[in-house]
Amino acid sequence: MDDFLKRLPKAELHLHIEGTLEPELMFSLARRNAVTLPYADVDEVRAAYDFADLPSFLELYYQGMSVLRTAEDFHDLAMDYFRRAHREGVVHVEMHFDPQAHLARGVELETVMEGLGTARREAERQLGLSTAMIMAFLRDRPAQEAMQLLERAAPFWETLDAVGLDSAERGHPPSKFREVFERARMLGIPRVAHAGEEGPPEYIREALDLLDVCRIDHGVRCLEDPELVERLRDDRVVLTVCPLSNVRLKVVERIEDHPLPRLLDAGLRLTLNSDDPAYFGGGMLDNFRACQRAFDWSRETFVQLAESAIDAAFIGETRRLELLRQLAECR
Ligand SMILES: Nc1ncnc2[nH]cnc12
Numbered sequence: 001m002d003d004f005l006k007r008l009p010k011a012e013l014h015l016h017i018e019g020t021l022e023p024e025l026m027f028s029l030a031r032r033n034a035v036t037l038p039y040a041d042v043d044e045v046r047a048a049y050d051f052a053d054l055p056s057f058l059e060l061y062y063q064g065m066s067v068l069r070t071a072e073d074f075h076d077l078a079m080d081y082f083r084r085a086h087r088e089g090v091v092h093v094e095m096h097f098d099p100q101a102h103l104a105r106g107v108e109l110e111t112v113m114e115g116l117g118t119a120r121r122e123a124e125r126q127l128g129l130s131t132a133m134i135m136a137f138l139r140d141r142p143a144q145e146a147m148q149l150l151e152r153a154a155p156f157w158e159t160l161d162a163v164g165l166d167s168a169e170r171g172h173p174p175s176k177f178r179e180v181f182e183r184a185r186m187l188g189i190p191r192v193a194h195a196g197e198e199g200p201p202e203y204i205r206e207a208l209d210l211l212d213v214c215r216i217d218h219g220v221r222c223l224e225d226p227e228l229v230e231r232l233r234d235d236r237v238v239l240t241v242c243p244l245s246n247v248r249l250k251v252v253e254r255i256e257d258h259p260l261p262r263l264l265d266a267g268l269r270l271t272l273n274s275d276d277p278a279y280f281g282g283g284m285l286d287n288f289r290a291c292q293r294a295f296d297w298s299r300e301t302f303v304q305l306a307e308s309a310i311d312a313a314f315i316g317e318t319r320r321l322e323l324l325r326q327l328a329e330c331r
């Protein structure tokens with residue numbers, strides 16, 4: 001089974017590229033850029049990754065990215081992840097990135113786009129990996145700032161596969177970003193949003209009704225609202241679920257308590273993802289393995305999850321058919 005999970009062509013639809021920053025790279029970039037970290041060594045960094053909830057994680061996540069300063073840093077960050085993902089049988093990566101967290105530190109959008117862009121081209125050439133870019137708005141910052149970012153990103157609109165909504169969820173409902181997402185819609189940019197991770201089911205409804213999103217990131221709290229579950233099923237809305245993330249951020253206590261089996265039983269379209277692999281104890285393969293151990297799923301279930309991810313990915317039809325063919329060969 002382990003060999004099968006590794007061979008399975010896995011498309012990752014929910015990943016924060018800044019959340020792939022392993023402590024080793026954090027230290028090497030800190031040295032390169034003369035940034036002082038509040039840790040003595042990588043063991044101390046890892047020991048600090050004991051989170052009570054989403055906000056307590058985000059504090060360290062934003063602090064960690066302070067070592068990212070140049071285009072080369074963003075390139076190295078992304079390539080480091082792409083190589084790891086490739087070794088785990090990941091064939092497609094959609095990366096959220098958080099420009100506001102970089103702009104606030106004086107790092108220009110052009111720097112981020114140049115570094116990530118170079119890495120994407122290299123990953124495609126060297127690893128045969130396809131990638132997509134999801135520019136995320138920080139929901140705990142003002143909506144007006146998000147709108148300014150969207151306008152500032154005009155030279156890159158063509159490069160964006162989608163815009164997203166992330167960061168601290170509670171108290172920052174999707175409705176706050178209605179105009180920003182409407183502007184993205186007018187520009188023809190697809191939309192996704194984190195909702196129902198820590199926030200209530202109502203946030204999932206808002207994301208669908210007001211932001212017109214095509215996927216929900218996390219969405220696990222939909223189970224508290226049976227009518228919403230019915231709607232998600234009937235409309236075939238894909239949830240990008242992140243099991244190990246949910247455990248580490250205490251959305252659930254143990255992986256065995258994760259609602260994934262109930263979400264599947266409800267007939268929902270799900271995908272498995274790593275979210276912030278450097279912080280949550282594992283990449284795509286670890287997430288697949290954790291589910292295998294906890295739920296003893298059949299190969300068919302994993303194929304179904306992998307197929308949903310390929311179906312819902314922001315890729316051209318030629319690439320989609322190629323990945324579906326790979327999946328068929330793996331059965
Ligand atoms: N799991 C998560 N939820 C919301 N925002 C995030 N930013 C990075 N990881 C996140």
Ligand SMILES: [Zn+2]
Nearest residue numbers: 166194217275
């Ligand atoms: Zn996320």
